[in-house]
Amino acid sequence: MHEQEYIKLTLLAGIYILLFTYEQYRPYFQQRKGHAQHSARNLFVAVINAIISALFMVIAISQTSQWALENNFGILNQLNLPTIYTYLIAILLIDSWQYAWHRMNHVIPLLWKFHRVHHSDKDMDASTGLRFHPIEIIYSNTLRIAIIPLAGVQVEHLIAYEIILLPIILFHHSNIKINENLDKLLRIIIVTPHIHRLHHSNIKKETDSNYSSIFSIWDRLFNSFTMRSIETEFELGLGEKYSAKEWNSFKGMLAIPFRKD
Numbered sequence: 001m002h003e004q005e006y007i008k009l010t011l012l013a014g015i016y017i018l019l020f021t022y023e024q025y026r027p028y029f030q031q032r033k034g035h036a037q038h039s040a041r042n043l044f045v046a047v048i049n050a051i052i053s054a055l056f057m058v059i060a061i062s063q064t065s066q067w068a069l070e071n072n073f074g075i076l077n078q079l080n081l082p083t084i085y086t087y088l089i090a091i092l093l094i095d096s097w098q099y100a101w102h103r104m105n106h107v108i109p110l111l112w113k114f115h116r117v118h119h120s121d122k123d124m125d126a127s128t129g130l131r132f133h134p135i136e137i138i139y140s141n142t143l144r145i146a147i148i149p150l151a152g153v154q155v156e157h158l159i160a161y162e163i164i165l166l167p168i169i170l171f172h173h174s175n176i177k178i179n180e181n182l183d184k185l186l187r188i189i190i191v192t193p194h195i196h197r198l199h200h201s202n203i204k205k206e207t208d209s210n211y212s213s214i215f216s217i218w219d220r221l222f223n224s225f226t227m228r229s230i231e232t233e234f235e236l237g238l239g240e241k242y243s244a245k246e247w248n249s250f251k252g253m254l255a256i257p258f259r260k261d
């Protein structure tokens, strides 16, 4: 495993433990009973996804990006810029792709069937940030195999991006109460818990907005930014039909895409 991969995993575990602890003391939504079991179920799916990615995707992605470098293929390889600019542009390119891809997951019905596993969590917390259907992980990564050489992005750029992305993903999914002014300040640059909470609201118009991952600019640029005060009441998830216990078990989550409704 790449040395940076260890940094990524250690960072992920550390930030997760911090947020999980903070969620106990200052939750935005009152914690329901069984919070620990809920997190454990989501983390179990996350581990399965990490294993799938490590076994099938990491080598394919590193080989295609290496091929692009050797053949001077893709935007970044053509530009031939100093390292620091290459990293900056790579991070912006990947984040803009994440935005576009996330938006497609909401707009294209077949993709939404799988992506709704992530949205069906009525008790969103930091662990929800890692709850995705394994088939969504497989096709997202397969598409990356094509996108990465086109952008000329290298594995080290991708890992740098993930080192920034993962703490922010956990942070903006976490069920923590933070001061509205702090959220306002942070949201100028990054996706905050309140921005992303609205993306998980049970009101469709809000779910179909706020698609950005790291930088909030993409939603503002492409007219999909939604905001309302932190103080207003709202519910998360996709309504009662997904909140039954059976749909939140490991088997239930895997079955959600194949539901008729």
Ligand SMILES: [Zn+2]
Pocket (backbone or CB within 6 Å): 102, 106, 115, 119, 199
């Ligand atoms: Zn979404």
